[in-house]
Amino acid sequence: MSFSLIFKDELMGFYKSKAMIFLWIGLPLLAILVHVSSQSADMSLSILVSLVVSSIGGLLASVMLTVNIINEKDTKVYDLFLIRPLKRWHILVSKFLAVYICVSIACIISILIGLLVDYTESQIAFDIIVQNIYEPFIMTLSIIAISSAVGVLIGVVAPSILVGVLLVIFGGNYVSSIPSIIPFVFNIQNPFTIVLILGIIITTVLMALSILLFNKKEF
Amino acid sequence: MEKKIKCIKCGQIITISGNPGETITVTCPSCHTSGKFTFEKTKSSTxxxxxxxxxxxxxxxxxxxxxxxxxxxxxxxxxxxxxxxxxxxxxxxxxxxxxxxxxxxxxxxxxxxxxxxxxxxxxxxxxxxxxxxxxxxxxxxxxxxxxxxxxxxxxxxxxxxxxxxxxxxxxxxxxxxxxxxxxxxxxxxxxxxxxxxxxxxxxxxxxxxxxxxxxxxxxxxxxxxxxxxxxxxxxxxxxxxxxxxxxxxxxxxxxxxxxxxxxxxxxxxxTEFVKEKQIEIILSKKSNKFKEISKLPGVQNILEKSYEKFLINIDKTDNYDEVIHNIIQTLLKNECHIRSITPIIPTLDEVYQYYLRKGDKKQ
Structure with missing residues (x-):
């Protein structure tokens, strides 16, 4: 009961935040602007949108989570939660899921807009466009999941917001790109299945580590 | 603990004793009926x-x-x-x-x-x-x-x-x-x-x-x-x-x-802080004989704060009420008019400072 309550609250807190409004409206707008200004005929808007969303969305997710957790840790917000019959992991997992769902929805909205533009601009059948976008979409979701988990981990360990943001910008991006690089470096067949599996494994490991450290933390 | 119970057969009142939570066998002295009784676990148990x-x-x-x-x-x-x-x-x-x-x-x-x-x-x-x-x-x-x-x-x-x-x-x-x-x-x-x-x-x-x-x-x-x-x-x-x-x-x-x-x-x-009890007396009319009160049993000393205001230290082992009564009687007898008598009670602040200083000395 406590987990669903915390999760619903966190979801409400994040989707109402200014950063999320930027993600939901700004990102699709940014992708369209890039598409219009580049006039690139080689890349469809939906694929371009996926790339933009995965890089900017992932970074935003990790920065949001890091800043949020460090801020709440510093201002002692957790004290009032931790003295109630509530598991510590509920706090971290609910934050992770809330941000992941919000960013994923932003990603879906952006990609759907891209699909719509692609469909109206080109003569290619809709199911072929969808087939082409499927794999970048999986990669986007994996990268956002890892970025979010990195954000949680850095939020738990970083001593200040500045250090946390620097770690996210200079370290988080590298970690989140691991699943998208490995299959291609080792020339693995069916790379997107591996991307998905690696995404799940890395996210789980990072979240488990965050929970372990958060459980040991003294407030 | 002690308890009085009634014999269920003859109605005789029996006084029993035991510890909280303890079960004892009770035999009625008049009809010899036996039964078991358990004492309540009282809330007062530490x-x-x-x-x-x-x-x-x-x-x-x-x-x-x-x-x-x-x-x-x-x-x-x-x-x-x-x-x-x-x-x-x-x-x-x-x-x-x-x-x-x-x-x-x-x-x-x-x-x-x-x-x-x-x-x-x-x-x-x-x-x-x-x-x-x-x-x-x-x-x-x-x-x-x-x-x-x-x-x-x-x-x-x-x-x-x-x-x-x-x-x-x-x-x-x-x-x-x-x-x-x-x-x-x-x-x-x-x-x-x-x-x-x-x-x-x-x-x-x-x-x-x-x-x-x-x-x-x-x-x-x-x-x-x-x-x-x-x-x-x-x-x-x-x-x-x-x-x-x-x-x-x-x-x-x-x-x-x-x-x-x-x-x-x-x-x-x-208790530890207060070595003696202190009262403050303000007189509206003071006579020269007011120092007679220093001779009273229990009065340790008198400190004059101003012409009509003074503090009296009373030995805390003495009967406080009795000493106060005697002071009033003596003052009245010696033609002093009393405006007020106030017991001086140390504040927590004073008590706190005392124990902190004491703690420092121990260190």
């Missing part, structure tokens, strides 16, 4: 009444010993004031008590649940206000309190009426739907107190609850403490405002350098 038991706890932060073998018990319904200078270890004790930090050694029990091992059970009984209370900024006051009510296991239907009741008491109803980031520091402190008592916990632990509150709010909060105590809720609070501690605390613990310097009721704390 183990049941003790809500908090702190046993030799120490806490080390690297090389700094923040708490050094601190031990005390808090009984049900007590208002326990925890005082000490900055860095004495008050907040550390409180955080160990609520399970936010771990002790280096010793044992802590809340309602017989050991902390932090059984903290999930113990947390059901606790209401807590940290030194710097903070809420998630995007929540409204009502939303924050509703969440804490639900997390504390309150019945869904009882949360809103209880929030309304407490907001009314604290005069915060008009802020109910305001966002936390729109509230002043004092209001947030009051909301913090509300969340601590919202679920009617049997133990309330508050770290400087009166800090940042205006005199009216401090009075309200102190009244709440007294009301809760009457209902059997135990209140443990730390404070720097000694006059407030003096107003409400039924037991006081002075902590310094991580050690308990003194613990007891205010009267017990004063």
């Amino acid at each position: 183990l049941e009444e003790t809500i908090v038991k702190i046993n030799n706890i120490s806490k080390k932060y690297k090389d700094i010993l923040a708490l050094n073998n601190v031990s005390f018990d808090i009984k049900k319904g007590e208002i326990f004031g925890y005082i000490g200078p900055n860095g004495a270890g008050k907040t550390t004790t409180i955080k160990i008590l609520v399970g936010l930090i771990n002790k280096t050694s010793g044992h802590v029990f809340i309602n017989n649940y050991e902390m932090p091992e059984q903290k999930s059970q113990a947390h059901k009984f606790i209401g807590y206000l940290p030194q710097k209370v903070a809420f998630q900024q995007w929540r409204t006051l009502n939303h924050a309190l509703t969440t804490f009510g639900k997390l504390s296991g309150m019945e869904k239907n009882s949360i809103q009426p209880r929030i309304n009741e407490l907001l009314e008491i604290m005069e915060l109803t008009k802020f109910k739907n305001k966002k936390i980031n729109q509230l002043s520091g004092g209001t947030i402190q009051k909301v913090g107190i509300i969340q601590a008592i919202l679920h009617n916990p049997s133990l309330i632990i508050l770290d400087e609850p009166l800090e940042g509150l205006d005199p009216e709010s401090r009075y309200q909060v102190k009244q709440i403490f007294k009301d809760l105590s009457k209902k059997g809720t135990t209140v443990f609070f730390s404070s720097h405002i000694l006059s407030d501690v003096e107003d409400v605390a039924t037991k006081i613990c002075i902590l310094d350098w991580g050690r308990v310097i003194k613990i007891g009721t205010l009267d017990e704390l004063k």
Whole structure:
């Protein structure tokens, strides 16, 4: 009961935040602007949108989570939660899921807009466009999941917001790109299945580590 | 304990004795009917009444010993004031008590649940206000309190009426739907107190609850403490405002350098401090013979503060009332007119300073 309550609250807190409004409206707008200004005929808007969303969305997710957790840790917000019959992991997992769902929805909205533009601009059948976008979409979701988990981990360990943001910008991006690089470096067949599996494994490991450290933390 | 029971057969009153919880065989002296009787486990048994038991706890932060073998018990319904200078270890004790930090050694029990091992059970009984209370900024006051009510296991239907009741008491109803980031520091402190008592916990632990509150709010909060105590809720609070501690605390613990310097009721704390009882007498008419009172038994000395105002030290072993009576009689007999007689009672501030200095000397 406590987990669903915390999760619903966190979801409400994040989707109402200014950063999320930027993600939901700004990102699709940014992708369209890039598409219009580049006039690139080689890349469809939906694929371009996926790339933009995965890089900017992932970074935003990790920065949001890091800043949020460090801020709440510093201002002692957790004290009032931790003295109630509530598991510590509920706090971290609910934050992770809330941000992941919000960013994923932003990603879906952006990609759907891209699909719509692609469909109206080109003569290619809709199911072929969808087939082409499927794999970048999986990669986007994996990268956002890892970025979010990195954000949680850095939020738990970083001593200040500045250090946390620097770690996210200079370290988080590298970690989140691991699943998208490995299959291609080792020339693995069916790379997107591996991307998905690696995404799940890395996210789980990072979240488990965050929970372990958060459980040991003294407030 | 002794009890009188009635024989179920002949109605003879039998006096029996035994310990709480003990079962004894009783035989009626008149009809010789036998039966078993179990004495009640009374609430006065020490183990049941003790809500908090702190046993030799120490806490080390690297090389700094923040708490050094601190031990005390808090009984049900007590208002326990925890005082000490900055860095004495008050907040550390409180955080160990609520399970936010771990002790280096010793044992802590809340309602017989050991902390932090059984903290999930113990947390059901606790209401807590940290030194710097903070809420998630995007929540409204009502939303924050509703969440804490639900997390504390309150019945869904009882949360809103209880929030309304407490907001009314604290005069915060008009802020109910305001966002936390729109509230002043004092209001947030009051909301913090509300969340601590919202679920009617049997133990309330508050770290400087009166800090940042205006005199009216401090009075309200102190009244709440007294009301809760009457209902059997135990209140443990730390404070720097000694006059407030003096107003409400039924037991006081002075902590310094991580050690308990003194613990007891205010009267017990004063007993050691007060070497003799002191009264202040103001005369509206003074005669030359007023010094006759220095010859009275029990009067140690007289200190003249001004022409008509003087202090009399009375030996505390003597009969205080008798000595006062004799002083008045003597003054009247010697043509002195009394305007007022006031017993001088040391404040907690004076008592506190005394024990701190004493503690320093011991170190």
